[in-house]
Amino acid sequence: MYERLKANLNRHIKLDDEAFDLLRKNLVAKTYKKDSHLIQSGHICKYTYFVHKGLLRLYDINEKGLEKNTLFAIEEWWVSDLYSFHSQKPGNYFLQALEDTEVLQLSKHAMENLLLQIPKLERFFRILHINAFIAQQERVMFMISKTAEERYRDFIQKYPDAEQRIPQKQIASYLGITPEFLSRMKANLRDAPR
Amino acid sequence: MYERLKANLNRHIKLDDEAFDLLRKNLVAKTYKKDSHLIQSGHICKYTYFVHKGLLRLYDINEKGLEKNTLFAIEEWWVSDLYSFHSQKPGNYFLQALEDTEVLQLSKHAMENLLLQIPKLERFFRILHINAFIAQQERVMFMISKTAEERYRDFIQKYPDAEQRIPQKQIASYLGITPEFLSRMKANLRDAPR
DNA sequence: GGTAAAAATTGACCTAGGTTAAGACTTCGC
DNA sequence: GCGAAGTCTTAACCTAGGTCAATTTTTACC
Numbered sequence A, B: 001m002y003e004r005l006k007a008n009l010n011r012h013i014k015l016d017d018e019a020f021d022l023l024r025k026n027l028v029a030k031t032y033k034k035d036s037h038l039i040q041s042g043h044i045c046k047y048t049y050f051v052h053k054g055l056l057r058l059y060d061i062n063e064k065g066l067e068k069n070t071l072f073a074i075e076e077w078w079v080s081d082l083y084s085f086h087s088q089k090p091g092n093y094f095l096q097a098l099e100d101t102e103v104l105q106l107s108k109h110a111m112e113n114l115l116l117q118i119p120k121l122e123r124f125f126r127i128l129h130i131n132a133f134i135a136q137q138e139r140v141m142f143m144i145s146k147t148a149e150e151r152y153r154d155f156i157q158k159y160p161d162a163e164q165r166i167p168q169k170q171i172a173s174y175l176g177i178t179p180e181f182l183s184r185m186k187a188n189l190r191d192a193p194r
Numbered sequence C: 001g002g003t004a005a006a007a008a009t010t011g012a013c014c015t016a017g018g019t020t021a022a023g024a025c026t027t028c029g030c
Numbered sequence D: 001g002c003g004a005a006g007t008c009t010t011a012a013c014c015t016a017g018g019t020c021a022a023t024t025t026t027t028a029c030c
Helices: A003-010 A017-026 A082-087 A108-117 A119-145 A148-158 A168-175 A179-191 B003-010 B017-026 B082-087 B108-117 B119-145 B148-158 B168-175 B179-191
Strands: A028-032 A037-039 A047-053 A056-061 A067-073 A094-097 A101-107 B028-032 B037-039 B047-053 B056-061 B067-073 B094-097 B101-107
Touching (some): A003 A047, A067 B119, A101 A108, A148 A179, B067 B168, B119 B148
Antiparallel strands (some): A047 A101, B056 B067
């Protein structure tokens, strides 16, 4: 169970056994049923989650009342409403399981303590958030520069198993298009592929 | 000159004089003329910049040959091609001065040393990048959820002096619309304000 | 200070993607 | 295993925003 977490940390830092153990003691394993929520808009987000198994979506509800996905988190992703988690103010996002999902949950309080006790974790999360920023920045550039079809192609290439695991309406919402239009695009691609 | 930097650091951490002095020794003050480039696409990005005075734009050139702005950096912003800076691989972005600009420049090598010598800096940049991520995430949600006019209103509200300092075609590129359409939108707003 | 280039505006026309609605196909609860 | 609800598809029509081109305004340069 913790092997996946260890592998994840090892991408950026080396932790000795003692530090890893301390981290592990502060994590709580939880499972969530498909469709249940880990985070609710309007509430203060208490936890950051490491996805061990499953699939989550982070979304908000815009002023027109529509759900818009901002990210999907699969195995080995860290996910939270970062604004709410770090400011400890009410957030705007919902986090929902799209499959039965197992996570390791880290509270804000535990995280602050760990950062003091294991300075390398500051480095780990710094690098993690740099990469998250770069990915979001690229996504903005895609929104600005590419057509819906180009963004869709890019999406299925980057997340090859997404097509199987994620309902189309969720993918459409992530891409910023309607499910109807995604459906039409797929029909076009079928007729005139590549 | 360093007061602005000190204020910036103080937003998230407290540095003693010794540490601040060490940081200062690693920074190099540079000035760039309007229209000159600090970073070139295709090159490895050697520096991160703290903007002391002036205005920069970070942009790429997409496959259709169009320049697209991903961010404007004004006084007290940190800016770089983070992907290239951190990976030390060739980047895709250009960083250009839109006004005569004074920056403090920090090399990758100096930064790595500083992070080891002043662990609090890990914390500082971690928080900085969390906030940068949150802002980009919100920008993605705006692209997905709002009309061009709503995004324009939001932009001029968030950056009140942008209208004076930044040419319209640059703002249009940032918003993901054509200069022609921005112009027409402004005409509409003039006729039917609010 | 005059002119050449760049930026902004305006107008006619076009298209990617949205909207609404109806039918078909899946999924899920009992 | 069956009905209800949700999801996906298809089609007709609509609109926000793009394209192209001509005109005016601003900026930059000798």
